[in-house]
Amino acid sequence: MMNDDFTIGRLARETACKVQTIRYYEEIGLMPQPLRTAGNQRRYGPSHVARLAFIRHGRELGFPLDAIRQFLSLSDEPDRPCEAADRMARAQLQAVESRIARLQSLKVELERMIEQCKGGRIAECRVIEVLADHAECLHENHVEPV
Amino acid sequence: MMNDDFTIGRLARETACKVQTIRYYEEIGLMPQPLRTAGNQRRYGPSHVARLAFIRHGRELGFPLDAIRQFLSLSDEPDRPCEAADRMARAQLQAVESRIARLQSLKVELERMIEQCKGGRIAECRVIEVLADHAECLHENHVEPV
DNA sequence: CTTGAACCTCTAGTCGCTGTAGCTCCTATG
């Protein structure tokens, strides 16, 4: 009926996801347990392809698996308001924006460091110097994880 | 002589680093084993403060511990050319730049997703839709890890 | 001398996979 005839390898190719990753998603309950052949091999159908593509796309957009789990359960209730999905997307946007800001300030500092290094001996190396002495930085606020 | 009289907690406060993290750095050989009191507690001196500050600053600039390990061994040989340090800093800058580029394209896509969502039901939610169908994305290239 | 904050070791957990070892299964060819 639902012709579940894709092997895990086929599913992996279809969705550009590694085989082990699919098994991992199953283990943590993100992908449902598929049918098995008599010889215990997994067999998938189109619904699995769609679900895995959804997950992978979410990951590519930087959502953590937990957010994706929530998106998936939201998408199971098409009549409910999409407020929650919207909120999660906005939160992710915020997270992305703050990481960009953080990386921009790192970039500036690294550039400054590199530019001032005239390629002499370690003793005069600005790169090492700046690392050694935080006071030489312009930015005090590079604290959250990169 | 070198008055090693900072406790680990004091060192942690001094460098804005957690106590466990200091012990972890010692475990992986990034920080040297300090003196111990008769009661087996660690006692640190100014050189430890400097070294840990160096490490933390490197981390804040996004360098992996391995790069920091190299910086540290470079700074032990002040007469050698600083080429290697320079190269590492440039590599880090490149990494930062490519992460910024990647995040910028995520940002655009998230904004598009959010902007088109009119806040109705899940069934019409653009956020869910875009996640479900990769073809709705403009960017094909969001593949590397965030 | 007592209290309690800070220290100690050891272990396990985080996140999202990735890799390996040592099997079994499936299918295509001879």
Add this chain to the structure above:
DNA sequence: CATAGGAGCTACAGCGACTAGAGGTTCAAG
């Protein structure tokens, strides 16, 4: 029909850089 080998299976270890907790000990102030 036998066999080869690619693909599948489970189970577990490892990555990076910490972080958290249990359960015990030490230190310094009062």
